[in-house]
Each structure stands twice: as structure tokens, then as C-alpha cells.
Amino acid sequence: MIFSSDNWAGASAPVSEALTRHASGLVPAYGNDPLTDAVTRRFSQIFERDVAVFFVATGTAANALALSAYARPGGVIFSHQSAHIQVDECGAPEYFTGGGKLRGLPGANGKIDPADLIRLMGEHPDGNPMHGQVSAVSISQATECGTVYRPDEIRALAEAAHARGIPLHMDGARFANAVAFLGLSPAEVTWKAGVDVLSFGATKNGCWCAEAVIFFNPDSALQFAYLRKRAGHLFSKSRFAAAQFEGYLADGHWLANAGHANAMARRLAQGLEAAGNRLAWPVEANEVFPVLSRATIARLRAAGALFYEWPADGVDPDQSAVRLVASFATDPADVDRFVAVAAG
Amino acid sequence: MIFSSDNWAGASAPVSEALTRHASGLVPAYGNDPLTDAVTRRFSQIFERDVAVFFVATGTAANALALSAYARPGGVIFSHQSAHIQVDECGAPEYFTGGGKLRGLPGANGKIDPADLIRLMGEHPDGNPMHGQVSAVSISQATECGTVYRPDEIRALAEAAHARGIPLHMDGARFANAVAFLGLSPAEVTWKAGVDVLSFGATKNGCWCAEAVIFFNPDSALQFAYLRKRAGHLFSKSRFAAAQFEGYLADGHWLANAGHANAMARRLAQGLEAAGNRLAWPVEANEVFPVLSRATIARLRAAGALFYEWPADGVDPDQSAVRLVASFATDPADVDRFVAVAAG
Amino acid sequence: MIFSSDNWAGASAPVSEALTRHASGLVPAYGNDPLTDAVTRRFSQIFERDVAVFFVATGTAANALALSAYARPGGVIFSHQSAHIQVDECGAPEYFTGGGKLRGLPGANGKIDPADLIRLMGEHPDGNPMHGQVSAVSISQATECGTVYRPDEIRALAEAAHARGIPLHMDGARFANAVAFLGLSPAEVTWKAGVDVLSFGATKNGCWCAEAVIFFNPDSALQFAYLRKRAGHLFSKSRFAAAQFEGYLADGHWLANAGHANAMARRLAQGLEAAGNRLAWPVEANEVFPVLSRATIARLRAAGALFYEWPADGVDPDQSAVRLVASFATDPADVDRFVAVAAG
Amino acid sequence: MIFSSDNWAGASAPVSEALTRHASGLVPAYGNDPLTDAVTRRFSQIFERDVAVFFVATGTAANALALSAYARPGGVIFSHQSAHIQVDECGAPEYFTGGGKLRGLPGANGKIDPADLIRLMGEHPDGNPMHGQVSAVSISQATECGTVYRPDEIRALAEAAHARGIPLHMDGARFANAVAFLGLSPAEVTWKAGVDVLSFGATKNGCWCAEAVIFFNPDSALQFAYLRKRAGHLFSKSRFAAAQFEGYLADGHWLANAGHANAMARRLAQGLEAAGNRLAWPVEANEVFPVLSRATIARLRAAGALFYEWPADGVDPDQSAVRLVASFATDPADVDRFVAVAAG
Incomplete structure (x- = not known):
């Protein structure tokens, strides 16, 4: 992850x-x-x-x-x-x-x-x-x-x-x-x-x-x-x-790689939104910026997920935006597991 | 060559x-x-x-x-x-x-x-x-x-x-x-x-x-x-x-590669010197700078050899120093052929 | 002026x-x-x-x-x-x-x-x-x-x-x-x-x-x-x-020059404030930044006064802040005349 | 001087x-x-x-x-x-x-x-x-x-x-x-x-x-x-x-100043040459580069003359070239005294 x-x-x-x-x-x-x-x-x-x-x-x-x-x-x-x-x-x-x-x-x-x-x-x-x-x-x-x-x-x-x-x-x-x-x-x-x-x-x-x-x-x-x-x-x-x-x-090949990364980002975004998480910005390319509760972030990190927190506007103190970047090498199974862990 | x-x-x-x-x-x-x-x-x-x-x-x-x-x-x-x-x-x-x-x-x-x-x-x-x-x-x-x-x-x-x-x-x-x-x-x-x-x-x-x-x-x-x-x-x-x-x-591996290049340079040098050509500088690493007659240079180029002419002191008008660089990939057969062509 | x-x-x-x-x-x-x-x-x-x-x-x-x-x-x-x-x-x-x-x-x-x-x-x-x-x-x-x-x-x-x-x-x-x-x-x-x-x-x-x-x-x-x-x-x-x-x-001499410039700035400020003009910032050195009506600014320019308009916050559309800089060479008569023209 | x-x-x-x-x-x-x-x-x-x-x-x-x-x-x-x-x-x-x-x-x-x-x-x-x-x-x-x-x-x-x-x-x-x-x-x-x-x-x-x-x-x-x-x-x-x-x-005025400086340089050069000193380069503007014996240089310095030694070709070990620069402010009396001291 x-x-x-x-x-x-x-x-x-x-x-x-x-x-x-x-x-x-x-x-x-x-x-x-x-x-x-x-x-x-x-x-x-x-x-x-x-x-x-x-x-x-x-x-x-x-x-x-x-x-x-x-x-x-x-x-x-x-x-x-x-x-x-x-x-x-x-x-x-x-x-x-x-x-x-x-x-x-x-x-x-x-x-x-x-x-x-x-x-x-x-x-x-x-x-x-x-x-x-x-x-x-x-x-x-x-x-x-x-x-x-x-x-x-x-x-x-x-x-x-x-x-x-x-x-x-x-x-x-x-x-x-x-x-x-x-x-x-x-x-x-x-x-x-x-x-x-x-x-x-x-x-x-x-x-x-x-x-x-x-x-x-x-x-x-x-x-x-x-x-x-x-x-x-x-x-x-x-x-x-x-x-x-x-x-x-x-x-x-270059567009196939990018298409995969974009699809993985959409899949992440859809899963996270379905679980009620807000996205700081629309997902169009291969990056997703969900606003997650600190508890969710901690749970994800405990499960081994790696990602960075990111500055964004309108975020509550018990939340943080995070940046999730997908690539040509992103495994859909990792995406699904991340979504599942985030859902709690 | x-x-x-x-x-x-x-x-x-x-x-x-x-x-x-x-x-x-x-x-x-x-x-x-x-x-x-x-x-x-x-x-x-x-x-x-x-x-x-x-x-x-x-x-x-x-x-x-x-x-x-x-x-x-x-x-x-x-x-x-x-x-x-x-x-x-x-x-x-x-x-x-x-x-x-x-x-x-x-x-x-x-x-x-x-x-x-x-x-x-x-x-x-x-x-x-x-x-x-x-x-x-x-x-x-x-x-x-x-x-x-x-x-x-x-x-x-x-x-x-x-x-x-x-x-x-x-x-x-x-x-x-x-x-x-x-x-x-x-x-x-x-x-x-x-x-x-x-x-x-x-x-x-x-x-x-x-x-x-x-x-x-x-x-x-x-x-x-x-x-x-x-x-x-x-x-x-x-x-x-x-x-x-x-x-x-x-x-x-790095020293083996370099050793091969150096050996190829020495082989070039020895062959060229044996044919009576002067070297502008001693050959110690993987470069050889023979002083060749313009006729020899032309013959080498006609045979497909690639190399650069190089500035050096004490070179007659009908001669030029050239630079020959060997590498880890230099083929001894190319060396020998170069020497043979140079010898005329 | x-x-x-x-x-x-x-x-x-x-x-x-x-x-x-x-x-x-x-x-x-x-x-x-x-x-x-x-x-x-x-x-x-x-x-x-x-x-x-x-x-x-x-x-x-x-x-x-x-x-x-x-x-x-x-x-x-x-x-x-x-x-x-x-x-x-x-x-x-x-x-x-x-x-x-x-x-x-x-x-x-x-x-x-x-x-x-x-x-x-x-x-x-x-x-x-x-x-x-x-x-x-x-x-x-x-x-x-x-x-x-x-x-x-x-x-x-x-x-x-x-x-x-x-x-x-x-x-x-x-x-x-x-x-x-x-x-x-x-x-x-x-x-x-x-x-x-x-x-x-x-x-x-x-x-x-x-x-x-x-x-x-x-x-x-x-x-x-x-x-x-x-x-x-x-x-x-x-x-x-x-x-x-x-x-x-x-x-x-340096402090005397500066003291004169500062005094001329205060004199400007006091005169302009007395006439009801707001200052964008406190006057402490030799610069005064009054917020003037555009009519006042036009009147001053017509009288030959030279100065620059200046960006400042909270200024109405029919106003502008201006910058007035006094120097060692500023003549008090010019100050007083400026204040008088500004007062209308 | x-x-x-x-x-x-x-x-x-x-x-x-x-x-x-x-x-x-x-x-x-x-x-x-x-x-x-x-x-x-x-x-x-x-x-x-x-x-x-x-x-x-x-x-x-x-x-x-x-x-x-x-x-x-x-x-x-x-x-x-x-x-x-x-x-x-x-x-x-x-x-x-x-x-x-x-x-x-x-x-x-x-x-x-x-x-x-x-x-x-x-x-x-x-x-x-x-x-x-x-x-x-x-x-x-x-x-x-x-x-x-x-x-x-x-x-x-x-x-x-x-x-x-x-x-x-x-x-x-x-x-x-x-x-x-x-x-x-x-x-x-x-x-x-x-x-x-x-x-x-x-x-x-x-x-x-x-x-x-x-x-x-x-x-x-x-x-x-x-x-x-x-x-x-x-x-x-x-x-x-x-x-x-x-x-x-x-x-x-600018050409008058320069003309004076050039004239002073020529006067220096003529005096020094007349005493048998060689000039490193022709004197055309306001600088003179005589080659002087070290004894002459020492005598000039002892008399209060200020100047720099200068690199030049073909100078004997007991000599040095020096640079003498004249300006609009150069006093002809200084020139003449310098020449006299140099003459020994």
C-alpha cells in the first residue's frame, strides 16, 4: 500500500x-x-x-x-x-x-x-x-x-x-x-x-x-x-x-501506463468517497487528496500504508488531507485494501 | 575500428x-x-x-x-x-x-x-x-x-x-x-x-x-x-x-573493464610503435596518441576506422597526432586490424 | 510642493x-x-x-x-x-x-x-x-x-x-x-x-x-x-x-537632517489629520501616508504638488492613499501650503 | 612625485x-x-x-x-x-x-x-x-x-x-x-x-x-x-x-585634462630616455614604462617617488620595468624632479 x-x-x-x-x-x-x-x-x-x-x-x-x-x-x-x-x-x-x-x-x-x-x-x-x-x-x-x-x-x-x-x-x-x-x-x-x-x-x-x-x-x-x-x-x-x-x-505504452495510474486513482477516490470521505480536489489524473480523520490515518499507517499528509483548506483539526499517488505499477489489490482499511 | x-x-x-x-x-x-x-x-x-x-x-x-x-x-x-x-x-x-x-x-x-x-x-x-x-x-x-x-x-x-x-x-x-x-x-x-x-x-x-x-x-x-x-x-x-x-x-568488475581497455591501448601502442610510429605521450591508461602520416590517416579512414585528430607539439606538416581511445568493449581484432592497416 | x-x-x-x-x-x-x-x-x-x-x-x-x-x-x-x-x-x-x-x-x-x-x-x-x-x-x-x-x-x-x-x-x-x-x-x-x-x-x-x-x-x-x-x-x-x-x-549633521525631515512629516500629518484625513499608518519617520479623496488629490496635483499614490488596505473607491516623503531639504512653507490646498 | x-x-x-x-x-x-x-x-x-x-x-x-x-x-x-x-x-x-x-x-x-x-x-x-x-x-x-x-x-x-x-x-x-x-x-x-x-x-x-x-x-x-x-x-x-x-x-575640458596628462608622460619619457633608459613600450597616452636599474629605483623611492614595478619582457635581473602614470593633476615640477633623481 x-x-x-x-x-x-x-x-x-x-x-x-x-x-x-x-x-x-x-x-x-x-x-x-x-x-x-x-x-x-x-x-x-x-x-x-x-x-x-x-x-x-x-x-x-x-x-x-x-x-x-x-x-x-x-x-x-x-x-x-x-x-x-x-x-x-x-x-x-x-x-x-x-x-x-x-x-x-x-x-x-x-x-x-x-x-x-x-x-x-x-x-x-x-x-x-x-x-x-x-x-x-x-x-x-x-x-x-x-x-x-x-x-x-x-x-x-x-x-x-x-x-x-x-x-x-x-x-x-x-x-x-x-x-x-x-x-x-x-x-x-x-x-x-x-x-x-x-x-x-x-x-x-x-x-x-x-x-x-x-x-x-x-x-x-x-x-x-x-x-x-x-x-x-x-x-x-x-x-x-x-x-x-x-x-x-x-x-x-506511455498512455497505457498513465491510463492505469489514472484508473487506480479513480478507484481509490470512488472507494473513499463511498465511505463518506471528502476529496479536497477533483480526481482527474493519478493523484487523490482525501480528507481523512486522524483515526483513519493512524489505522492506515498501522496497516502499513505509506503516503504524505498535505496542506489543504477547510480541514477540521481532527482531520488531515493526505496525498495518494498511483502509478503504472499500482496494484489494484493494494487500492482495494487501502479503501477497506480506511473504511474501518 | x-x-x-x-x-x-x-x-x-x-x-x-x-x-x-x-x-x-x-x-x-x-x-x-x-x-x-x-x-x-x-x-x-x-x-x-x-x-x-x-x-x-x-x-x-x-x-x-x-x-x-x-x-x-x-x-x-x-x-x-x-x-x-x-x-x-x-x-x-x-x-x-x-x-x-x-x-x-x-x-x-x-x-x-x-x-x-x-x-x-x-x-x-x-x-x-x-x-x-x-x-x-x-x-x-x-x-x-x-x-x-x-x-x-x-x-x-x-x-x-x-x-x-x-x-x-x-x-x-x-x-x-x-x-x-x-x-x-x-x-x-x-x-x-x-x-x-x-x-x-x-x-x-x-x-x-x-x-x-x-x-x-x-x-x-x-x-x-x-x-x-x-x-x-x-x-x-x-x-x-x-x-x-x-x-x-x-x-x-570496474577494474577488470579498465584493465581490458588499458591492455587494448597498450596493444595498439605496441603495434604502432613496432611499425615505426612515434607516440606523442606515454601510454599508461586507455588512450593512445600516435603521430601518423597523413597518408596513413587517410588509409585508416578509408578502411573505416573512426578517431579524432588531436593537437600535439612537434608534429611535421605531413603528419598529425590522433587520439585512439580503447574501452571495455574494444575488440582485440579491431586493434589488430587497425595496426595492420596503419602498417600499410 | x-x-x-x-x-x-x-x-x-x-x-x-x-x-x-x-x-x-x-x-x-x-x-x-x-x-x-x-x-x-x-x-x-x-x-x-x-x-x-x-x-x-x-x-x-x-x-x-x-x-x-x-x-x-x-x-x-x-x-x-x-x-x-x-x-x-x-x-x-x-x-x-x-x-x-x-x-x-x-x-x-x-x-x-x-x-x-x-x-x-x-x-x-x-x-x-x-x-x-x-x-x-x-x-x-x-x-x-x-x-x-x-x-x-x-x-x-x-x-x-x-x-x-x-x-x-x-x-x-x-x-x-x-x-x-x-x-x-x-x-x-x-x-x-x-x-x-x-x-x-x-x-x-x-x-x-x-x-x-x-x-x-x-x-x-x-x-x-x-x-x-x-x-x-x-x-x-x-x-x-x-x-x-x-x-x-x-x-x-546626519541626525539633524533626519530630525528636520521627521518634523516636516509630523507637520504634514498633523495638518492633514486636523482636516479630517485618515493616515494609513502611524507617522514615525519621514513618510506620511494619508488617505485622501480623489477630489483632494486632483486639487493638490493641480496646485503643482508631486507625490505618488500608494497601495493600502481599507480605502474607499473614491479615495486613494498617497505617499508623502519629507527630506532634509523640505521647506516648511511647502508643507503648510500642501496642507492648506488639501484642506480645500 | x-x-x-x-x-x-x-x-x-x-x-x-x-x-x-x-x-x-x-x-x-x-x-x-x-x-x-x-x-x-x-x-x-x-x-x-x-x-x-x-x-x-x-x-x-x-x-x-x-x-x-x-x-x-x-x-x-x-x-x-x-x-x-x-x-x-x-x-x-x-x-x-x-x-x-x-x-x-x-x-x-x-x-x-x-x-x-x-x-x-x-x-x-x-x-x-x-x-x-x-x-x-x-x-x-x-x-x-x-x-x-x-x-x-x-x-x-x-x-x-x-x-x-x-x-x-x-x-x-x-x-x-x-x-x-x-x-x-x-x-x-x-x-x-x-x-x-x-x-x-x-x-x-x-x-x-x-x-x-x-x-x-x-x-x-x-x-x-x-x-x-x-x-x-x-x-x-x-x-x-x-x-x-x-x-x-x-x-x-576632458581633452585638455588628457592632453596635460599625455604631455607629462611624454616629458617623463623624454627625460628618462635622454638619460639612457629604455622604454618597454612606446609612450602614446599618459603612461610610461621605463626599464630602470634597481639602483635607480631605490634612489627614486628614497627620494619619495611612488610608483609600481611592472612585468615586462627582456628585463635584466638587476633591472625592473616600472609604471609611471601621469594625470590631469601631475605637476611638471614633479616630473622634472623625478627625471633628475633618476639621472642620479
Whole structure:
């Protein structure tokens, strides 16, 4: 009953097999190998346009380096106040953007509201160096609350960003879960809705170390090879990052993995709601945030369940919200047992 | 006949098998898993003292972050002018040290001389902010010329560095090759000779992505967890970096791999020398730098051999030095064929 | 009727005369001149202990460089949400601290509350790199609301900071106004109350370019000469910064200037309150924040008065808070005329 | 007999008077005052085209920030190995360019040779992130050897830089001395010869703190207001920087000051040469580098002369080169006495 995080899971079989399949043989280093080329072309197919693709080692690197490609002196980056870039990355976005300021916005269900965004960006008018300058807007898809932006929501934020001359970045650490939930094409939820650059995360969903920064306008990526190398994120044996993506993207495996995780989250949510527990936010991707009594939490922990308590609004003193994360590796039996123990 | 680089090789069988062995199961993320713990302890055994161990994604990251742990404002880092940190890392050391200046020293066989080092450090006396301040000395082991520092050579440089209050860093991208050549314990060629921090590289020698920064004085590492995370180099699924090291370090596999590479280099060297070719530098690790006639080079390329030309002194206009790198995966038949083609 | 800012004023006579007095003659550069030495000693007298003193060009530089002396990777700096370092310095503190994150606290009258501070620092527990690490607390004295911290208020914040192992920085852009208001010694409102480092501002109060970073524990300043030079803030002709301080600190001139500014602010406040206007915050230093009707504001502007509107809570739609700043150069006749026009 | 440096001199009378003249009155802060505007227009007159002008506090800031306006990740900046940015600025250029690498070129008389520059830039071909990328060329005018680039020499370097898509920066700490020597217009020795950005230094030649970064193509300066503010180099009371330039630039005062300094240097050189002393480099601006016997040096020091020994080639063991710097404030009597003492 481990629901601590989807990055507690390992590598799924097609990914693991791809690593083994490409283990031998001598091929060019630093991304000049045929497999890296093939995977890059595969991304262009998936996104239905030419994209610039850069593998990096972690999601933190993907986010921080993607934002650094648009950095400006005195730059200000806007995101939800619960965003991973705000609270979980040890200042990496600030560091790689040369001291960028991250301003957090409130917003229901982990999403930012265009009106709030426009108002806050307004505190940084163009041409006044004192207050710095707007430099990027970043959203998480799925969000840190387990919800998923709809294309029109993304488009509204993109328009607000573009009206100020800045890009919309999408932190897609759980991009597959969002796509699987929406049932739309990757293109529809990204560049067709105005996204400029995407952190395409695969690690949480079945790879061991596979993150890609994807620029939908390759012109914006002209300096990125240097930004990545300077940060120590150019793999010498790039083929192994590529191999993971090969396995991950083949035959819809990535969406199958995400679909399983999402289904496990729904199953958790339905079971917990049926037993009378409130959910802090709607369950759309692979995360569930039930509000549980402290007694229930204690009972679950005694039974060996692993999960984190989580901040949420409107929670009574004898309760706590908790975060339950399902992954491609989640066993339905674990879900059912968790629900049963929670029911008491 | 691929002698372009040791990072054109893939993953050796024990490393690849360890990745597969640990692919399933749910374990804590971000390095809090049992395997990461076990590998860390293994490093302490290998080095015969408690060491602080940090996995990172690349050798560039290992070097730059290791140096950043000792950064000072206006800091100056001293290394051989041919060092990887000087010429091949896109300014990563400068970037992560907040604008450190890298000063390159000449020196025979890719090694720096203590007297030269002391003289150059003297241009940055303590207490004069104009000229900056000394902050680290870095050596490559094996060197970029394929040679290997002896313990007393290391000790002399360490003493010069310590006399100025700064650490000695060792870029061990080919550390295994150096240890295999010397036949000494890892402790003898590192901290017992005065090394403070080591970039322990395993990628070139049979892993796909396994680099560790090793601090011999753990007190110096107190901020490193933050430096690494801020740089996006904390793996969420740390177990897979650990798994590679598990396979790499078990049963002397790492030294066996390096021993094979070194032997292949010697075989190349002996064959080429027997045919009357001069070597630019002594062959001690897994790199060979013969000076070949342009006709020989053309003949080798026509036969399908891959390698890079390399700058070296004292080369006639109708000649060029070339770099030949052997790896754990080098086939002796390829070596013999290369020698035969070169002989004409 | 110019109440836009105290940095619209020029240089007061003793400061200007000191500049002229030291204009000729050849003296050592880069702070090695006798006048710089003398002024440094004068600061130690004023603060009743040995202090380390560094002139820099601007208040922004003083704040950002002071904080950089205590920077940590992933560091988080805490201040009031209205602090100058938060909103008016174009990311300089973030930049010079290598990507530090500035977290803003609410708090009545521009002051932060120790309980709030402790709670917010608690979101960054030691040893968890994801969330970064606490690195400094910064307060403004006088505050951006024109109020002044009392020594016991400072002490409580210092204790909270020190309990987490981080320093208390004081942005003293209007330090003289605060000291003049409190009628206490400079020592009592700084290190005796727990302040570790002070941005001692003199520019707003009668100098043209005279700011000093003052370390109360000189050991903390060991790297500061390098931090300053690397930032381009070491004056070659340091004597002229020193000369300004000589004139400023002689014969209590600095406190006389501040006392005049404070008195003009009180006179403004009393006149406006007598006419029925509310003040957003108490008037303690040289700034007044009346809430005026839009009609009054229009009448004042029509009469030539210059000032900025200012955000404040609880203001009706037909009103606005405005900021009125008095300086050493404020003419009482201007004050009285402003009050008269405001009264209608 | 003080010849240590031209920044040991104070402020010349017209500069000092301008500071006093503008000391009173209330004017807008942060460069929005009429005097700053007027001085900016004055610079456009002097340079015969619209230029973008930014005052900063020091020459180090001017150089480092000017270069930062053209920074690229992994960027490499080329200059003479004796350049101030290389040896005397505590890593400020590296810091403000985000870890730029400064490569030093040899070259006779403190000047770099286009062929050498092209060759060294060739080590950083476009499109190879490992080796970083070229980002700027910087020359000093006058050079650190006291010599002056001719327009055709500048043009050749500018063409080499522009051919690689990078700008030519001129460190004009002693720009006035160079212009006075050449007898050409400021335009002819800058943008008409291909210079893109100039650090226009006035401090050494009669101001106390007046440095300007001048962009000849204002489009390149669009981010500079933010770069400057973020570095803490935007003066709140900008009028005082402007006032110095007003006095400095009026009635040819700046060239008169420089002409005096140059004449004093020539007088020194002629006297020393007449007594049989060799000069390390030609005397063109306000610096003289005679090679003196140690006995002569001792005799001069005993007589109270102040100056620095300086590295130079081809100096016998019983000799040393010394640097003698004349300024606007140099007294001919001091020159003559120095020559007489040196003559023995």
C-alpha cells in the first residue's frame, strides 16, 4: 500500500527492455547517435509539428532550463503558488534564470486564473526597471492538486502571457496522465492551445531517468544546447535516454501506463468517497487528496500504508488531507485494501 | 575500428543486468532507498574511510559541482591547460562557481608541475581583491594525454594547494583506468595523497550514466545536497544510478573493464610503435596518441576506422597526432586490424 | 510642493563642502586612503564597537551584497512583503545571492511578526533540499510604511533568525530617520538588539551617493571585499564616498537632517489629520501616508504638488492613499501650503 | 612625485564646481532628471549619432555590464592577456556574464592582432556546445601598455569579431587620453571603426565617480536598464553623475585634462630616455614604462617617488620595468624632479 509518490515506482518492462536492447554496440556520443535522432523525430510525429527536443536528467532540470531559455534580467515568473517550481526545486528556477523571481498565484484546484495572472503581471509594467520585468508563465499539467487544465483554460493563460510578450511553459511531469485523462492529442493540449515550451516528463510514468524539454518553436531553442551543456545535462551516452523514450512512446505504452495510474486513482477516490470521505480536489489524473480523520490515518499507517499528509483548506483539526499517488505499477489489490482499511 | 571515444561504448553486462534486476518494486525516491545507502557504504569500503557520496548525471556536473562546493567570490581554479574542465565543458565550472576563472597551466604529458602551480597561484596573493583569490586546484586522473599521476606527484600538488588553503580536486572520468594502471588502492591515489574531492566517473568504463562526487572530508560536503538539487542533479529514482554502481563495483568488475581497455591501448601502442610510429605521450591508461602520416590517416579512414585528430607539439606538416581511445568493449581484432592497416 | 521621494533632494551643505574640501591632492586609490580609514574608525565610534565598513554605490547594492555575504544554495530570505528588496530592486537580491528566493510576510504597519516569521521559516526545515534552506531575515528601518521598529521588536526577530542559524539584516535606507525618531543610540537599535549586518544609507538624507554595508561581526565580512569588487562596487576614488560620510557624520549633521525631515512629516500629518484625513499608518519617520479623496488629490496635483499614490488596505473607491516623503531639504512653507490646498 | 596611478588624483575644478552647482533643488530620481537627459544628448553630439548612455559607478561595472549585455551561455570573451578585465576586476566580467570565460591573447605593445584573434576564436566553432561559443572581443583604449590603437587596427579587429557575429567592446578607462593622442574625433575611433559598445571612463581623468556605458546601436541596449539596476548600479541621485559629465565635457575640458596628462608622460619619457633608459613600450597616452636599474629605483623611492614595478619582457635581473602614470593633476615640477633623481 505505497502511495507516497509515483517516483517510488521503477521502470516498466518496455522501458527496461529497451535499455537492455541498446546496451551493446559503439555509437556516437553526446546525442549524435541514430537512436537519439529517431526519438526526436518520433516527438515531432507525436506533436504533429517539428519540435526541438532536448533530453535532461531530471524534471527539475527540465523546468529550470526551459525557463532559463526565456530569462531576462530582473525577470519574474508566474505560476500557481503550489507549483513544483515554487516549492520543491531548491531554487533551481531562480538559479538558472540568473536570479528570477517566482511569484505564486492562488487559484482553485491548483489552477491559475487568467484575471489573477493579468492583475499580478500588471505590477511589473514594461519599462520600469525597479519592479523587474515579466519573463514567463508556468503551469503544471496535471496540476499539483491532481487536476487537469482544459485546452480553453490553457489558451486563456497563453493569451495573457503572449499579450505581455512572454511564453507559456508547461511543467509536464505528469503530462501523460493529463493527456490520458483528456483523451485529446498531445498537440491539442500544448502548442495548439498556446504552450511554447513543455517539460515532457516520463520518469514518474515508467522510465528511470527520461525527461525532455520540447520547444514548439525551434527558434526559441537556439541557445538551449549551450544552456544544457553548461548545466551538465548533456548525456554522453544519450542513446540510453533515447532508448527509454523509444520504449515509452512505442505502441501507446506511455498512455497505457498513465491510463492505469489514472484508473487506480479513480478507484481509490470512488472507494473513499463511498465511505463518506471528502476529496479536497477533483480526481482527474493519478493523484487523490482525501480528507481523512486522524483515526483513519493512524489505522492506515498501522496497516502499513505509506503516503504524505498535505496542506489543504477547510480541514477540521481532527482531520488531515493526505496525498495518494498511483502509478503504472499500482496494484489494484493494494487500492482495494487501502479503501477497506480506511473504511474501518 | 571505432576508437573515437570510450563513451561511444554502451553498458557492460553486469551494469545492464543490475539495472534490470532493480527495475521493479516500490522504493523511496530522491536517494532515500536502501540501494543508494548500500552503494554509499560500498564507496566507504573501497576508499577505506567514511566518504560523502553524491550521484550526478554527468561528468561535467560532477566536476563543476565539486568545484562549486569550494567556490569563493573572484575565485581562480588552476588546472592543466588541456583539462576537460578548461576546454570541453561549455563553461560549466565557471557557471556553477559563480564566475570562477579557470587558469590553465602548461606541463609535460598532461600533468601540471608544482613549481609552475605555486608561481601562478602567486599572481593571486591573499588579500588583494583586484586579482581575485585562489579557490581550487584540479587534476585529471588519468590525464587528457593518457598518462597517470603517481601518488607522490599528487601529493606535491596537494601540498601546494593546501599551503594556500584550497582543495585538490581530481577529475576521475577515467579513474578506473588510472587505478588499474597503477595497481594501487583507490585510497592511495586519492585522499592518502591529499585529494579532497573526486569526480568518480563510471560512465566511460561500462555504465550508461553513473557519476559520483566523493568528498573525503564529509564536512566539506554539508552544502552539497543543496548544490546538487539546485542544479537539477538529484535523481528522483536514485536506485538506478545506484544499481549501475552496484554492478560496476561488484567483484572487481570496474577494474577488470579498465584493465581490458588499458591492455587494448597498450596493444595498439605496441603495434604502432613496432611499425615505426612515434607516440606523442606515454601510454599508461586507455588512450593512445600516435603521430601518423597523413597518408596513413587517410588509409585508416578509408578502411573505416573512426578517431579524432588531436593537437600535439612537434608534429611535421605531413603528419598529425590522433587520439585512439580503447574501452571495455574494444575488440582485440579491431586493434589488430587497425595496426595492420596503419602498417600499410 | 515636491513630496515624491527623499532622493529627489540634492546634497546638504556639509556634505557638498566635504566633497569640495577633498577634491585636490593625490591619495591612494581603492579605499587605502587616510580619509576612508578615518571614516571607518568613525563608524566604530558611532556603533560603540569594531565594525567592518564597506562603501558601495547604491542602497540596492548595499542590501543585495549584504545578503549575498550569507547566501546559501537554495537559500530563502524573509522580509515584509512591502520591503524594498522585494518590490523595488529588480531582482538584485536574488541575483547576488545566486538565485535566492525572497518570501514576503504580511504584517501590520510594515513590520513582520516573529510568530509569522517562525511559521514561514518552518516551511523550510533543515536537511530537506527540495524546499531550499533559510538564509537570512531582512527588516527595513524605518519601514516602507514610515514606521519604526522598537529594539524589543528587533530583538524578537533576531532571536527567531538566530534560532535557525541565520542573520538579521537591516535595510537602513532611512536609518537616520529611525534613530532620530527613537532617540536611542545607533548601537541600541542595531547589534545590541541582534542585528548582524546593516545597510547604512546616507544618500536619501543629504548625500549624493553614500551607502555603507556595516558588519557588526567582522568575521562575517571576510569575503566581502571580494563580493564588492566582483560586483563593481569598489570605488577607485574612495575618498569621495568617505568625504560625504565625513560631512554627514560630523557634529550630528546626519541626525539633524533626519530630525528636520521627521518634523516636516509630523507637520504634514498633523495638518492633514486636523482636516479630517485618515493616515494609513502611524507617522514615525519621514513618510506620511494619508488617505485622501480623489477630489483632494486632483486639487493638490493641480496646485503643482508631486507625490505618488500608494497601495493600502481599507480605502474607499473614491479615495486613494498617497505617499508623502519629507527630506532634509523640505521647506516648511511647502508643507503648510500642501496642507492648506488639501484642506480645500 | 606620485606616479602610482591616475586614480590617485582627485576631481578637477570644473567637475567639482559642477557637483556644487547642482547640489540643491529637488529633481526626479533614478535618471529621470533634466540634467541626465542633457548629458545624454551631449554624448550623442560628441559621438555624432544617437547613442544609448548609462551611468554606472565604476569602470569595472562598466566593462562587466557592457559585456553582460552580449552574454551567451558558455560564452567566451577575447582580450589582450594584460587587459584590465583579465587581471584586475576580481572576476566581475565572468560573474556578470553568467560564467563567461575570458581568453587572453598575447600581442606586442598591449594590442591584440587580428590573425591571432581569428585563430583563437577558431577554437570555438559555432554549433559545438562542448567548447562554448564566442561572445565578445574587448580591447582597451588606451591599452594597459600605454599605447593607442589606430582606427585601422580597431577596424580589423571589429571585422574579425563581426564575422563571427559578436561585438567589439572598448574599455575606455583612458579613452580621453587616446583621443587626445590621436587627434581624431570620438566617432572616428569608436563606431566609425566598428566599436559596438564603449566603457567611457571619466574617473581617472578628473571626475570622482563618472563612468558611462555607451551603446552605438541603441537596440543592443534594450535590456541594459535592467542589467544595471539588478547590479545595483542605477544611481538614485543620477544628477550628480550627470553633473560631473557636464563639467567634464564642457569646453573641451576632458581633452585638455588628457592632453596635460599625455604631455607629462611624454616629458617623463623624454627625460628618462635622454638619460639612457629604455622604454618597454612606446609612450602614446599618459603612461610610461621605463626599464630602470634597481639602483635607480631605490634612489627614486628614497627620494619619495611612488610608483609600481611592472612585468615586462627582456628585463635584466638587476633591472625592473616600472609604471609611471601621469594625470590631469601631475605637476611638471614633479616630473622634472623625478627625471633628475633618476639621472642620479
